[in-house]
Amino acid sequence: MMDQGPGRYVALGDSFTEGVGDFSKRRPNGVRGWADRVAEALASDSPGWEYANLAIRSKRLRHIIAEQLEPAIKMEPTLITLYAGGNDVMDFGTKIADILAEYEFMVERLAETGATLVLFTGYDVEVSPILGPLRRKNHAYNDGVRLIAAKYGAILVDYANFSAYATSRMWGPDRLHMSKVGHKYLAARVLDVLEVPHGITHKNKRSAELSVRQRAKEHRVWVTEWVLPLFGRKLRGTTLGDTLSPRWPEPVRVPPRKGLKKLTR
Template sequence: MVPEPLLPDSGRRVFVALGDSFTEGVGDRDERLPNGVRGWADRVAEKLAKAQPGWRYANLAIRSKRLRHIIDEQLEPALRMKPTLVTLYAGGNDILDLKTDMTALMAEYEKLVALLADTGATLVLFTDFDVKVSSLLEPLKKRNSFYNRQVRDIAEKYGAVLVDYWCLDAFHDRRMWDSDRLHMSKAGHKYLAGQVLDQLGVPHKIRPKDWEPPTPLGLREWERQQRHWIRDWVLPLFGRKLRGVTLGDELAPRWPEPVKVPRKGGLKKLAAAASAGAETS
């Protein structure tokens, strides 16, 4: 059952997305778009524009950002935009850092939510998903559970819309994940966009992939995939940690200022026009 629409029928329509790689769109590759990715938030913005013309959209999320970075770098610009819809996913990278004090983290998260809720915008929050990356990360499950309990309580306290990512069974299929096993694939981003739109009561035609059951991996194939995953993702990740750098250090927000989303052609149309203008200038 689709809920009643939560968004205004008229007036200002400004959607601002805050967060890290989850919201930037990592895993959903598209070289035609800023930072080479698309993601669920772009898809939500495009469906909003089709349902209600006039929506403007900014996406300030950058991969690898911790909660403190989101507060320091994204909050003030978001407030200046006077949003009517805000999505926030923050804290996932902090959870992966075993030095993080989870109680202190969630206290800061609540302060951020309170400031966003004070704008009067419709606010969308997300729980975390228990990604089955490796048995080495199983100790993080308690931290994930604590985070999710806190997010649910905070969403209720501040009247936020909650997308309970933890409970979305579709993400137990490995095809919903990119090759790094930490970020959603294109199919995962599309599915999540549909979940967000459902919670907002916005019509759409996004449907889950009609896949055949996944083929069980033989031992040899499993070992091959493990070797590739360690070589391509795990070792580079530890290398970056040792050097004190992240994948987001040299990146700017994908849509740093609210752009009017075309009803036809979507954000790819805007990106193409911007690229053509840059080439002729």
């Protein structure tokens, strides 16, 4: 379990950790996310915590290894969170054995720092039969992550088994990234695992039922605005993160009151 007292928290990964879906105009890259919320709760409980977030949307494992791994290690963190591999799973032609080999390489390096290391499985989003063939890969990826977490003594947040995410209100309009509500819930679950007190609450509201016509219209909008552009970027070899920089590239001291919002004024 994590040592008591303030330390340095470094978050690595892709859009999941960058905070996509939890929109916030004043924050770097226009998002907040669960990791910011975790950092703020840590500082509120024990003033003096520092925080860096190197995650950038659309990054694959090879990018995270090349761009985030060494910078993170050099920061001498006491707490590390890593979510990586989801984009690799969604790429056509990738093999789970190769994905998990890269993932384990990174976990081994991070575990050597002696920091508390938190890993995540990937949620099995049931968005459409279009993405159905990817589900088997995601199941295999999750099985591998669980084994690697146990092997290196990492804390596992088994996101794949959180039943709260079965409702649509936990997801953004692209159906692949968490909404603000989803990010808040995940932050609470991470803090619970770390045994850090917090005031984040979750009301299990049911989503309003849509008519057949409303569901069909929503699906058409989703395909037009999210699915087709996604496949277009894959064909062009571009990503949404190509022009972005890390949100918090260097450790910042998190104000115990008003949190990171105070640093963005």
